[in-house]
Amino acid sequence: MKCKPLPRSFYHRPATEVARALLGKILVHGAVSARIVETEAYLGLEDPAAHAFRGLTTRTKVLFGPPAHAYVYLIYGMYECLNIVAETEGSPGCVLIRALEPLTGLATMRRRRPGVGREEDLANGPGKLTLAMGITRRHNGRDVTRGNLYVCESEHEEAFETGVSARIGIRHAADWPLRFYIAGNRYVSK
């Protein structure tokens, strides 16, 4: 993939905007890349569902840092979720990447996801995409504007309609419309 990472300024705005803007962009890790088709915004101090809601801790310190950094954490003792920090230092908004459409490195993804048959099941969920992309807690705090893990603009971005819904799998603020996805895309999670 020959594309330049999105600049830090891209992430330097409200998490909700960044979540929408990330749809259709390309997530790259080494030789593996995939199109972002589903995201969720987490607002920070005003959002009871956000990790940062309870303040700055060892775990959430990346969220309180500058934008364009990866926040990767372990959930349910077993799966890892990838977020990208948005907004500005001290304002812990972030965007959870929920589903991807695989583009390059398909063989690598399949090796990391043994037993998966259909291509759309490789990365159509937060825990699945980190496995497929080879993203782990080692990447927590990584700068996403440089290095081998980054997001870039698609060369020929296709037009799409943005769907909006409530976020998935949370208890608090469960009805806030902060989940965004590419309408009709096969790779969006269920």
Next chain:
DNA sequence: CAATAGATCATCT
């Protein structure tokens, strides 16, 4: 098909 159980651990109370 829909519903449910089990896996498994870092973080927080």
Next chain:
DNA sequence: GATGATCTATTGC
């Protein structure tokens, strides 16, 4: 000591 921004396999209709 309980919980969680999940996934998969299995059971039940």
